[in-house]
Amino acid sequence: MNFKHYNQNQLVLFPYSFEDLIPENHPVRIVNDILEKVNIDPLLKAYSKEGNPSYHPVMMLKVMVFAYMNNIYSSRKIEKALRENINFMWLSNMSIVDHNTVNRFRTHKLEAAFKNIFSQVVLLLAEEGLVSLKQVFVDGTKIEAQAGRYTFVWANAIKTNKEKMLRQLEELWKYAQSVAKEEDKDPEPPEFKEISKEKIRQTAENINAKLKGSGGKTDSDKKAKAKLNYIKKNFEKNLDKYEAQEAILAERNSYSKTDEDATFMRMKDDHMMNGQLKPAYNAQISTENQIIVNYTIHQQTNDINTLERHLENFEKLFGKKRMEELEELTADAGYGSEQNYELLEQNNITPFVKYNTFDKEQNARYQAKHKIFSKENLHYNGEDDFYVCPMGQKMEKTHESTRKTKTGYPQKLSHYQAKNCDGCPIRGVCHSSKENRSIERNHHLEDYKEKIRKLLNSEKGIKKRKQRSVEVEPVFAHLKHCNNFKRLVSGLLF
Structure with missing residues (x-):
C-alpha cells in the first residue's frame, strides 16, 4: 500500500x-x-x-x-x-x-x-x-463572584442582633430594679435606644451592683448573674464585630465573608434552578457594533443607579471632548428614571431609554383597561394646575411634598384630591379608597416621559429599540456562554 x-x-x-x-x-x-x-x-x-x-x-x-x-x-x-x-x-x-x-x-x-x-x-x-464613540448601547448583567455561595452577612441580621442585645440589656436592668432594696438610691436608668460600648459597660456595672445588693440567693438571681457574665464577656466583642461588618457593608444590604466586595444578588443562570441569592457583581457595558467601548463593575443589585458612574468612567477613559461628542444612548427600562433622564439631558445626550411602563402602554389590552381610570390618562389643566376625574369633577392641588431616592436625588410631588366621591356611580371601578380619590404626580418626570414616548415611537426610536436587542445582548452571550466567563475575581477592576 x-x-x-x-x-x-x-x-x-x-x-x-x-x-x-x-x-x-x-x-x-x-x-x-x-x-x-x-x-x-x-x-x-x-x-x-x-x-x-x-x-x-x-x-x-x-x-x-x-x-x-x-x-x-x-x-x-x-x-x-x-x-x-x-x-x-x-x-x-x-x-x-x-x-x-x-x-x-x-x-x-x-x-x-x-x-x-x-x-x-x-x-x-x-x-x-x-466605532464612532458617538452612540452607545448600555446594558448590565450579573456575574457570580469567586466566593462561597453560602457565606452571607446581612445588614438586616446585624440590625436585628443589635436590637436583641439592647432588649436583653433592658430586660436584665428591669429585673435588677425589681430585686433591688427600696433604700438603695437607683442610678438614672439608661435610654435603651442605641447600643454602644460605653452603654454596655455602664449598664452592666449598675446591674451588677443591684444584683449584689439582692444577695443572689434565688434561682432567678443566679440566672440573672449568669446572663450578666455573658453580657460582660460577649457584648462588647460582638459589637466590635457588627461595627466592622457595617463598615464593609456601607450602603449595601449584604456581602460575602469570602469576598467582601461581592453583594448577594438573584441570578438568572441559577445552577440549582431555585432562584437562590449568590455573591455577585453587576457588570455594566456600553457597546457599539458589538464592540465593548466602556465597562464598569458595580455592587448595586439593579441597573437604575449605575448609569452616572458608568458615564463618568466613559469621560475618564476618553476625555471630556469625547464625552461632549457622545450623542445618543440606548438602554432598556431598567435605566428609566427621572435622575437618569436629567443626567443625560445635562450632558446633551439623546436618551433612547424606556421608562418602566412603556412596553405595557404599547399593549392594546393594557390601554383599554387603563384608558379611563388610570391617573396617567386623567385630563390635566396645566394653566390652572388641576386634574379632572372620569366623572368631570375637578381635582385641585392640596399640597406639595419632596422625597428622596436611595441615591439622595430629590423628587418633587404634587398631590391632588377630588372634593366629593360620595354617591359617584363609578366609584367602585375608579378607586378603592374610603376617602375621596387622591393622586400624586411628579410633573418633572411626566414631562420626561412624554418626550421619551414621542422619541421611542418615532422612526428612529423604533429602529433603536430593535437594534438594542441585537447589539448588546449578543456580547453578554459571547462572554458568558461562548467564552464561559461566568465568575469574577474579587474586586476586579472597580
Whole structure:
C-alpha cells in the first residue's frame, strides 16, 4: 500500500519557523499588531528598576489577552500553553513563564494600567472607523463572584442582633430594679435606644451592683448573674464585630465573608434552578457594533443607579471632548428614571431609554383597561394646575411634598384630591379608597416621559429599540456562554 513519507528522525536542512506555521489572518497576529501600537508607560510604573530583569510587559500583555480570547483563564493552563501551543510560543518568543509570574502580572502589574490600555485599544478601533464613540448601547448583567455561595452577612441580621442585645440589656436592668432594696438610691436608668460600648459597660456595672445588693440567693438571681457574665464577656466583642461588618457593608444590604466586595444578588443562570441569592457583581457595558467601548463593575443589585458612574468612567477613559461628542444612548427600562433622564439631558445626550411602563402602554389590552381610570390618562389643566376625574369633577392641588431616592436625588410631588366621591356611580371601578380619590404626580418626570414616548415611537426610536436587542445582548452571550466567563475575581477592576 502507498503512504506518504513519515519518519520522525528525518533531519531538515533549515528548522521550521513559526512564521510559516501561523496563517496570515490568524487572530494571534491581530492581537500582536494592535498591542504593539499601545503605549505601555502606565504599565511600566508598576515595575521596579532593582532586582532581576522581568519578562517584557508587552509580551506578558499579549499572552494574557490572547489567553482570555481563547477561554484560558487559569494561570497553570497559560503556562502549559506557553510550552505547547505554537501561537503562544510565537507571542512569547519561546519564553516559558511560570504560573506564579502570570498571577503576579495580572494581579499586581496589570490592574492599575488595564483601563488605560483598554481605552487606547478602543481609540485605535475608532481610528480604523470600527466605532464612532458617538452612540452607545448600555446594558448590565450579573456575574457570580469567586466566593462561597453560602457565606452571607446581612445588614438586616446585624440590625436585628443589635436590637436583641439592647432588649436583653433592658430586660436584665428591669429585673435588677425589681430585686433591688427600696433604700438603695437607683442610678438614672439608661435610654435603651442605641447600643454602644460605653452603654454596655455602664449598664452592666449598675446591674451588677443591684444584683449584689439582692444577695443572689434565688434561682432567678443566679440566672440573672449568669446572663450578666455573658453580657460582660460577649457584648462588647460582638459589637466590635457588627461595627466592622457595617463598615464593609456601607450602603449595601449584604456581602460575602469570602469576598467582601461581592453583594448577594438573584441570578438568572441559577445552577440549582431555585432562584437562590449568590455573591455577585453587576457588570455594566456600553457597546457599539458589538464592540465593548466602556465597562464598569458595580455592587448595586439593579441597573437604575449605575448609569452616572458608568458615564463618568466613559469621560475618564476618553476625555471630556469625547464625552461632549457622545450623542445618543440606548438602554432598556431598567435605566428609566427621572435622575437618569436629567443626567443625560445635562450632558446633551439623546436618551433612547424606556421608562418602566412603556412596553405595557404599547399593549392594546393594557390601554383599554387603563384608558379611563388610570391617573396617567386623567385630563390635566396645566394653566390652572388641576386634574379632572372620569366623572368631570375637578381635582385641585392640596399640597406639595419632596422625597428622596436611595441615591439622595430629590423628587418633587404634587398631590391632588377630588372634593366629593360620595354617591359617584363609578366609584367602585375608579378607586378603592374610603376617602375621596387622591393622586400624586411628579410633573418633572411626566414631562420626561412624554418626550421619551414621542422619541421611542418615532422612526428612529423604533429602529433603536430593535437594534438594542441585537447589539448588546449578543456580547453578554459571547462572554458568558461562548467564552464561559461566568465568575469574577474579587474586586476586579472597580
